[in-house]
Amino acid sequence: MARREWTLEQLTGGVREGDRRALARAISLVENGDPLAYPLVRELYPETGRAAVVGVTGPPGVGKSSLIGALVEHVRASGRSVGVVSVDPSSPFSRGALLGDRIRLSDHFLDPGVYIRSMGTRGHLGGLAETTLQAVLLLDASGKDVIFVETVGAGQSEVEVTGIADTVLLVLMPGSGDSVQALKAGIMEIPDVIAVNKMDHPAAKTMLNEVRSIVGLAEPEQRPPIVLTEAMRGENVDELLAALEEHRAGLAADGRLEERRRRNLAREVFAVASSRAKSHLEAAVADDPELRRLLEAVERRELDPLTAVREIMEKVFKVRADDADAR
C-alpha cells in the first residue's frame, strides 16, 4: 500500500484541525525518530498546555486499560475529546488484542473524538520519555481535552513518564500486596488519586482499608481520595472521574497547576537530555575501537571501571574528570 507523503505544512495543519490521519502520521514520525518530527512539535508547542493530562500507573493485571476505557466513555459522554497514550508493553492497547470484555476499548477506536495510541518500547535516542512527551504534546495540540497516559510499574522507572501528568492515578486491585508494601515503605510516591479496581473481589474491602490506613499517615491535604471501582461493569467510574477532575481543579484554583507543570517540564527536559546522553555514549563506544578497548581492559580487570568512565566521558563529552569529580 502506497503511503501518502505529508509535507510539514500539511502535518501541522492536520494536527491542528484534529485530523486523525495527520495525528497518526505525526506520532509515527516521533516514534521513528524521523527528522520531520522535530520541527513539527516545535511549531505546535506554543499551542499546547490546554489538555488535562492524567497519568495512569499501577502494576500489570490490575485493569488499567479497562479503567481507562470506562473513563473515556464518561469523558465522551460529557462531549469532550480524549487521547490515550499507552507505554505499557503488557497493555491490551499495545497488544492490539481486544478480546471479549474489552469490546469497549475497540469501540473507542472508531470514535472520531478519541485517539488511542500505544508507544513501542523500541530503542530511540531520547528513550520513552522523549517519544511519550512528544506524543502527548501532539495530542494536546490536536485539541484533545483529556489525555490519559498509561504506564506500568510500581517503582521508580515510570516516574519520567508520569512526570508529564497534571494528575497521577494509581490503580491497584485486591492482591496488589507489593504495591501496598511499597507505599507503606515510602518506596513508591503517594499518587494524587487511587483506584482499587475489581471491587467485587472478596478482598477488596481489606485492600481499601489497608491503603486508607497508609495514606492516612500523610498530611491531610496530601491524602489522595481512594475510589473502589469495577471497570468491567463501569461501576464508580463517574466517581473516579470526579475525583480526578477535582484534583486538577484544586491545583488550578491556587496556582499549583502552573507550578507543577513548570516542574514537570524541567524534569522532562533533564530526563530526555540524559536519555540522549546515554544513547550518545553507547553509540560512541560502539563506533570507536579505542573506547571499546577501554571496556575490554575493564573486563580483563586491568583498568578499573571508574577510570574507563572518566576516559569515555572526556573523549565523548569533553568533560574533564576533575570538573566532574569536583561537583
Next chain:
Amino acid sequence: MARREWTLEQLTGGVREGDRRALARAISLVENGDPLAYPLVRELYPETGRAAVVGVTGPPGVGKSSLIGALVEHVRASGRSVGVVSVDPSSPFSRGALLGDRIRLSDHFLDPGVYIRSMGTRGHLGGLAETTLQAVLLLDASGKDVIFVETVGAGQSEVEVTGIADTVLLVLMPGSGDSVQALKAGIMEIPDVIAVNKMDHPAAKTMLNEVRSIVGLAEPEQRPPIVLTEAMRGENVDELLAALEEHRAGLAADGRLEERRRRNLAREVFAVASSRAKSHLEAAVADDPELRRLLEAVERRELDPLTAVREIMEKVFKVRADDADAR
C-alpha cells in the same frame, strides 16, 4: 571524637588485609565521593573478581534482610567470609533498627568474618550504581568470599544494581501479587533463583504453584529453581544456599560466568557514565543563567522541550544536534 586520618597506602593495605576499620573508612570515602576513593578502588581493582556476588531483590516487606541474615549464618558455618551491601532504603539494615526477631542480623555485626553496610541514597555524581559497584569491589578486594547485594523493587530500576551480580535471587512471599503479574507479563526479568518466603502462610503453596506455572513457560535451562523458605526459623535456607551455589557453579563450568561478568561490567560502565552525565547536566544548568533561561522559555511554552534539550546538550557536552539525531 577525632577521626583517624588514613593515607592511601594505609587504606589499600588495610582493605587488602580485610581490616574492618579500613574497609569501613574506604566505603565511606566512596559514599561521600571523596577524591581518595578513586585511586583506592583503582589500585585494588586488579585483585577483585574472586567473590561470589549474589543480588537479592524483591518488593519491600518480603523478608529479604532476614533471609540474607539466615544465609549469612550458613555461609559462615562453612568457614567463608561474607559482605552485605544494602541499597534498600526500607531495609532494616538501612534503618539500623534491628528489632526482636532480627537479633540474628545484629549478631553478624560483631562477627569479624562479616561486614554489613547500608548505602545511603543521597545524591552522588555517579548515582547508586557507582557507589554500589565501588563498595562491592572493595568488599571483593578485602577477601570476602560471598557478597550479598540487597535491592528493593519489582521493576526495572534495580537492574543497574543487580547488574553486578553473578546470581540474582528474587524473594517473594504469599501476597506478592504484583510481582507475580509482572513476571507473567514479562515486565520483570526471570531471575536465577526464586525464594518464596514466609512458607508458613496459608497461601504459600498457592503462590509457589503460581510462580512455578509462570517460570514453567521458560526454556528448561532457564527455569529458575524455586525454594520455599522461612527466614525467621531458618527453614530451607540451606536448600536456598545450595540453589544459589549450584547456579554459579553451572555458569562457571561452561564459561558463562566469565561472559556474564564481562557483560555486567560493560553495563555498569554505561550506567555509571550516564548517571554522571545526568548529574553533570543538572549542575551545568544550575550554574549557568543562560541554560536556566532556556528552561524558563520552555515553561512559558515559547521554546519547545526538544530544542532546549539540543541546546543544553550542545553547550554542555559539545554534542551537535545533527550528530545526535543522525544516530
